[in-house]
Amino acid sequence: MTTTEELRITEVSVLSAAGVGLDALRARLRRPAGDDGPFGTPAEAEGDQYAGLPGRVAAVPDFRITDYVPRKGTKNLDRSTALGLAASTLLKRGLSGRHEVADASWGSTGIAMGTVVGSLSSSIQLDIDVIEGKGIDLVNPAVFPNTTMNCCASQIAIWHSFRGPNSTVANGSVSALSALRYAARLIRCGHAERMLVGGVEELSPHTAWGTRLKGEVDQSVAIGEGVALVAVEPAGPDAPSALAEVTACEVLFSPERTEDGYAEALRRAVDRAVRAATSAGVEVRLLLPGAVGTSLSAAEEKALVGFDAERVDVRAAVGECGGALGAMQLAAAVALGEPGDGVLITGIDPSGAVAAAVLTIGAGS
Amino acid sequence: MSRTRRVVVTGLGCVSSIGTGAQEFAEGVRAGRSGVSEIESFDSGDFPSHMAGEVHGFDPASIVRRIDLDDWGRTAHFAAAAARLAVEDAGLELDEETRATTGAIIGTTNGEAPTVDTLTKQWLEGGPGRISTDLVAKIPAGNIAAAVSVELGLFGETVVIPTACSAANYAIGSAADKIIVGESDVMVAGGADSVNRFTHAGFLSLGAVADEVPQPFDRDRTGIVTAEGGAVLVLEELEHAKARGARIYAELLGYGLSCDAHHIVHPDAESIADCIRRAHANAGIEAGDVDYVCAHGTGTPTNDITEVTATRLVFGEQHPPMSSLKSMLGHTMGAASGFGAIACCKAIEESFLPPTVNLRNVDPAFGEGIDFVGSGSRTADVRVAQNHGFAFGGNNAITIFGAYTDREPVGAGEERR
Numbered sequence: 001m002t003t004t005e006e007l008r009i010t011e012v013s014v015l016s017a018a019g020v021g022l023d024a025l026r027a028r029l030r031r032p033a034g035d036d037g038p039f040g041t042p043a044e045a046e047g048d049q050y051a052g053l054p055g056r057v058a059a060v061p062d063f064r065i066t067d068y069v070p071r072k073g074t075k076n077l078d079r080s081t082a083l084g085l086a087a088s089t090l091l092k093r094g095l096s097g098r099h100e101v102a103d104a105s106w107g108s109t110g111i112a113m114g115t116v117v118g119s120l121s122s123s124i125q126l127d128i129d130v131i132e133g134k135g136i137d138l139v140n141p142a143v144f145p146n147t148t149m150n151c152c153a154s155q156i157a158i159w160h161s162f163r164g165p166n167s168t169v170a171n172g173s174v175s176a177l178s179a180l181r182y183a184a185r186l187i188r189c190g191h192a193e194r195m196l197v198g199g200v201e202e203l204s205p206h207t208a209w210g211t212r213l214k215g216e217v218d219q220s221v222a223i224g225e226g227v228a229l230v231a232v233e234p235a236g237p238d239a240p241s242a243l244a245e246v247t248a249c250e251v252l253f254s255p256e257r258t259e260d261g262y263a264e265a266l267r268r269a270v271d272r273a274v275r276a277a278t279s280a281g282v283e284v285r286l287l288l289p290g291a292v293g294t295s296l297s298a299a300e301e302k303a304l305v306g307f308d309a310e311r312v313d314v315r316a317a318v319g320e321c322g323g324a325l326g327a328m329q330l331a332a333a334v335a336l337g338e339p340g341d342g343v344l345i346t347g348i349d350p351s352g353a354v355a356a357a358v359l360t361i362g363a364g365s
Numbered sequence: 366m367s368r369t370r371r372v373v374v375t376g377l378g379c380v381s382s383i384g385t386g387a388q389e390f391a392e393g394v395r396a397g398r399s400g401v402s403e404i405e406s407f408d409s410g411d412f413p414s415h416m417a418g419e420v421h422g423f424d425p426a427s428i429v430r431r432i433d434l435d436d437w438g439r440t441a442h443f444a445a446a447a448a449r450l451a452v453e454d455a456g457l458e459l460d461e462e463t464r465a466t467t468g469a470i471i472g473t474t475n476g477e478a479p480t481v482d483t484l485t486k487q488w489l490e491g492g493p494g495r496i497s498t499d500l501v502a503k504i505p506a507g508n509i510a511a512a513v514s515v516e517l518g519l520f521g522e523t524v525v526i527p528t529a530c531s532a533a534n535y536a537i538g539s540a541a542d543k544i545i546v547g548e549s550d551v552m553v554a555g556g557a558d559s560v561n562r563f564t565h566a567g568f569l570s571l572g573a574v575a576d577e578v579p580q581p582f583d584r585d586r587t588g589i590v591t592a593e594g595g596a597v598l599v600l601e602e603l604e605h606a607k608a609r610g611a612r613i614y615a616e617l618l619g620y621g622l623s624c625d626a627h628h629i630v631h632p633d634a635e636s637i638a639d640c641i642r643r644a645h646a647n648a649g650i651e652a653g654d655v656d657y658v659c660a661h662g663t664g665t666p667t668n669d670i671t672e673v674t675a676t677r678l679v680f681g682e683q684h685p686p687m688s689s690l691k692s693m694l695g696h697t698m699g700a701a702s703g704f705g706a707i708a709c710c711k712a713i714e715e716s717f718l719p720p721t722v723n724l725r726n727v728d729p730a731f732g733e734g735i736d737f738v739g740s741g742s743r744t745a746d747v748r749v750a751q752n753h754g755f756a757f758g759g760n761n762a763i764t765i766f767g768a769y770t771d772r773e774p775v776g777a778g779e780e781r782r
Contacts, residue, residue, distance in 0.1 A: 009569070049493060052493075053493075055460075056515070063698060082466070090368075092560045105538075110622075114507045115506075115527075116504075116506065116507070117476055117504055117505055118476075118506075118527065123478065123481050123563065124481065124484070124485050124488065125636060126563045126566070127481065127482055127485040127562065127563040128485060128489065128569060130411075130562060130566045131485070131486070131489060131737070132656055134411045134429070135411035135412055135413075136412065136566050136569050138569045139566055139569075139570040140570070141567070141570040141571045144567035144568075144570055144571060145629045145630055145757050145758070146477060147475075147563065147567060148474060148475075148527075148529045148756075148757050148758065149474075149476065149506060149529070149756045150475075150527060150528045150530075150756065150757065151528035151629070151757075151762055153628060153757020153760075154624075154757065154760060155629065155758070156629065156761060157625075157626040157758070158626050158627065158629065158758075158759075160626075161626045161633055161634070161641070162624065162626055163623065163624050163625075163626045163639075164622075164669060165622040165623075166528070166622075166624035166626075166758065166759070166760050167535060167760070168526065168527050168528055169524055169525070169526060169527075170476075170505070170506035170524070170525040170526070170527050171510075171523075171524045171525065172505050172507045175507070178522075178524045182520065182524070182526075182539060182603065182651065184543070185539065185542050185543065185546065186622075187538075187545065189542045189654040190647070191538075191621075191622055191647075203374045205493060206488070206493075209493040209494065209496065209500040210496070210504070212503060213494075213496065213498045214498055214501050214502055215498075222578075232535050248644045249525075251522045251524065252467060252520055252521065252522065252523075253469075253511070253514045253519060253521060253522070253523035254520070255514055255515045255517075255518045255520065257521060259506065260519060265520065268520075271651060272771075283572075285688045321570075321769070322403075322622065325507055330447075349505075349507065350502075351508050351511035352514065352523070353507060353511065353523055353524070354512050
């Protein structure tokens with residue numbers, strides 16, 4: 001069963017280690033194997049905290065929030081929030097440029113933003129300020145809200161006056177696909193009309209070290225960051241042309257956190273998603289697996305055994321980017337898919353969460 | 366869209382500073398018990414305020430059956446324990462067929478913040494390469510719902526909605542929608558959070574922490590105390606519940622969401638009023654149907670006047686009784702509206718109004734005619750209860766619970782039902 005057959009993706013925005021925009025992402029995804037880079041470098045101020053870190057890191061190149069919004073009010077934004085704000089600004093501009101969008105509809109637009117844990121570096125920095133200041137003397141109250149995981153989505157709403165349902169969804173590497181599922185249900189149940197859906201992750205020494213020490217991601221994969229957002233809205237006579245249709249989006253769980261457990265749960269999600277595609281007359285011709293280059297790749301392979309389609313590894317192209325991975329996969333589907341084709345996106349998180357989605361690429365892509 | 370599937374609450378579970386399990390919690394609420402005490406979970410010596418709503422002696426091992434406690438942080442322990450208690454309370458046998466489509470949606474503000482605090486200390490003392498891998502693995506917020514689904518053996522959609530202090534209402538609303546659209550017959554949903562140092566410090570830096578105890582709606586209120594716990598509901602499709610002869614606490618009539626899009630920490634009365642109206646429309650009720658409002662009621666000067674301004678915009682002079690659980694529990698953050706939901710269900714089931722404690726002088730700025738239940742809990746017929754959750758970022762979420770009847774739902778409106 002699918003619950004999302006009438007929903008369209010009408011715009012995409014993306015900032016990744018490959019650069020800004022779908023063209024940069026497409027070029028990176030299509031580069032020959034072994035040609036990895038160049039990537040952006042992290043802020044100099046943090047440079048020495050990466051010293052000794054195994055493997056590479058990959059920042060969004062030359063990112064400055066003031067390239068996207070006026071300077072006033074940007075001083076205390078954390079990096080996750082700044083990335084999200086930039087992507088939402090691009091998305092709003094892009095959709096308005098392609099289609100006449102009534103101002104009032106932005107007022108009712110909602111957000112479903114995926115994240116692993118929000119801006120972890122904001123929480124750690126606040127805690128360091130507490131420890132080193134022996135109390136609250138060093139704590140800047142203006143940055144305290146950056147420690148809440150809904151900060152990015154909330155700031156996007158504030159900057160753009162999006163008064164629709166404002167939500168943040170945490171589900172590890174399948175956060176953005178979970179956000180898509182959540183947003184689709186909000187629309188279906190009448191709580192929202194247009195939702196901006198995606199995921200964001202910031203590169204910081206803390207996430208980089210944490211990811212390397214956990215060892216779930218292969219050392220050959222750069223630790224990246226980024227954000228991608230898609231505008232999701234129901235099909236209708238006044239709706240913008242579709243870059244893609246959301247043919248299916250399944251989010252399930254494996255309480256048995258073993259290779260077989262993950263594989264079985266993902267297989268169930270994939271079966272449902274592909275069945276929905278088949279009944280919509282869509283053939284899946286491109287597969288964007290989410291666990292390649294991680295300790296869960298074997299489980300994903302088991303779930304996809306016998307699945308014959310071209311495969312593209314998005315994580316290898318843009319680096320490990322946590323809660324933004326699923327959003328990068330959505331953007332990659334639009335970037336690479338041919339009109340009429342189905343693109344299957346999969347993901348597994350060590351928590352047990354699994355997801356599978358099919359986008360059907362539209363003529364407008 | 367007409368709603369053919371109705372959602373009822375058949376199980377309540379919680380771990381709180383005033384009682385473990387919904388019955389003990391409800392007895393604590395009725396008695397006006399305070400869970401606020403001197404902070405024990407960290408050294409508060411560097412701070413001017415030393416109070417929190419901690420759950421002392423929380424022993425998850427005595428409640429959970431399946432999860433390995435070492436795999437999860439304190440917040441996940443709260444969620445998993447509350448969920449186990451809720452399922453036991455529901456008398457629900459989770460057979461294979463039910464587990465295939467049942468999932469967990471849990472809200473949080475701070476996630477595993479105490480674990481982040483420990484990692485920060487390790488980072489400062491030993492350098493980046495010496496932090497504990499085991500602790501790093503506990504940090505992702507999604508783990509909090511995952512712990513619930515591992516504990517209960519669930520295969521359905523499992524996700525955390527970390528929309529700060531209204532998060533449990535978001536979670537309950539989304540879980541209900543899953544049942545309404547036919548994706549699930551049973552869902553567990555709620556919220557969990559843990560007291561920690563940097564949240565205490567952060568609220569202090571904003572000047573939002575109470576000098577002593579929280580005094581919502583009082584003229585002399587000075588702020589919140591941070592608090593913790595887990596609060597989880599079992600939501601069930603009505604016919605599924607009836608078929609197994611389940612006890613039905615209440616019907617979840619609907620919910621509403623709104624976003625202030627105004628300021629990251631200052632709430633907006635018009636937007637909150639919009640949220641109330643959306644919740645009423647979604648629930649198919651009129652303002653006059655509401656018998657009780659379980660307020661967000663943090664006890665900060667700003668929240669309480671903004672909240673009353675908002676409820677006045679909707680209810681006018683005919684304002685239903687409104688009280689604040691935070692007067693007893695402190696501010697349990699992402700769990701707060703989960704506790705509110707449990708209190709609403711119990712108020713409906715047992716016909717009482719939860720009190721606002723520590724309320725000596727109602728703030729005259731609120732005007733006349735609102736009963737804040739400041740003289741202790743009392744008996745009252747509660748047919749419809751409205752449960753508020755507001756958050757940083759202007760993330761407002763309100764759930765509406767109604768007494769279940771096998772006739773038409775209370776106040777059934779034209780739309781959405």
